[in-house]
Each structure stands twice: as structure tokens, then as C-alpha cells.
Amino acid sequence: DQQVKQNSPSLSVQEGRISILNCDYTNSMFDYFLWYKKYPAEGPTFLISISSIKDKNEDGRFTVFLNKSAKHLSLHIVPSQPGDSAVYFCAASEDGGATNKLIFGTGTLLAVQP
């Protein structure tokens, strides 16, 4: 049973436009959410996170929104750049964001077209 779901395997966006990546979860005990970015032939790297006590966290061009009632989070990238082309994994954890309980989604491949 997939507790963290990314229903869009891929997304294509024009450079300069907004990219919106979505993630749904089923476990209401999750209290910390993260996005990781992965380039080919590299390991995932941390991008941005949000605690369940917030509904928005912003870091430069990246903003994560959390809707607890819908059990949904999204990552907005504005403006999108070709260098943002990568696989994006959302992840969720409980117990104060314990990394041993981190559950990953299946990933969304973002392609930003020049």
C-alpha cells in the first residue's frame, strides 16, 4: 500500500513558466514533508521541506504548499529553468520527521523545455 503517491510520472513545462508537482499521502500521522531532486547518475539531494504546523514554505524559486485536510502537498517552481529538469521525489515522515521512517513517493520526471 503506497502511503505517498505521485500520480504524474512525468511533466513537461516551458522555460519561464510555473511547474507544479503534486503529491498525495494517506497517513494522517505524517508531520514532516520533504522534496528531493535527482539528476541522472547522481543521488537525490534535498530541495525543500515543510512541517505539518505550516501550510507554506518558500525558498527562492521553490515553494511547497501543504493541505492537511486534503492530505496533499505540491511543489511550485517559478520560473522554471532547463536546469530544473530532474526527477522529483516527495517524502513524508512521522515522529517529528524521523529519517528512519521516511517514506518516498514514486517520483515525477520534470522536463523544462528551452
Place this chain on the structure above:
Amino acid sequence: EAQVTQNPRYLITVTGKKLTVTCSQNMNHEYMSWYRQDPGLGLRQIYYSMNVEVTDKGDVPEGYKVSRKEKRNFPLILESPSPNQTSLYFCASSGTGSNEKLFFGSGTQLSVL
């Protein structure tokens, strides 16, 4: 430079031939873990370790062993590899406070023929 180092990057082997994938981190992290990435399944945790001599099963531990004799090293052992263990493997580490983030190695692409 803070990093997680895995070796080898690529490995092709045959069914039943024991192999070890090494992982080392230089950030003095207590927590280390192994994941495998498969198409359509995302990243799934194999084993993790909260500290030296403390290891525990993740979601997909069957066919794997680990050991944590030193804080910096966390090798993944496949005693008798099978074709269904063909996958991309990642080692990761982090601190053990609240809201920590994982640092990943560059990955090991394993093919079992």
C-alpha cells in the same frame, strides 16, 4: 567536503555470487540507511542503522544483510544475489534530531544475470 561515498558505481554479477557494496560518510552521522530505486516504485528502504551495532529492517530487507561496526561505514551485503535484486541502490545518512534531511550517495547500479 561532506559526502556519502558508495562503491562500486556499477556492478554486473551472476546469480549466487556473494557481493558487498560499500558505503562511507564523513559527516559523523549516527543514522545510515540503504534504499533501492526501481521504476514505478520509487525509493524503498532496505535496512537502516540508528548507530554503531544497531541495525533494523526497512520495507524490503529480504535477501540483504548489513553491518555497522564503525560509525562511518555501512556496507550492504548480498549473500546470494538473484535477478530480482537488479536495481539502483543508494546509501544515505543523517543526524538523528528532529526534521533532519538525508544525504545520499551517488548510487550503485547492480545487474544480476
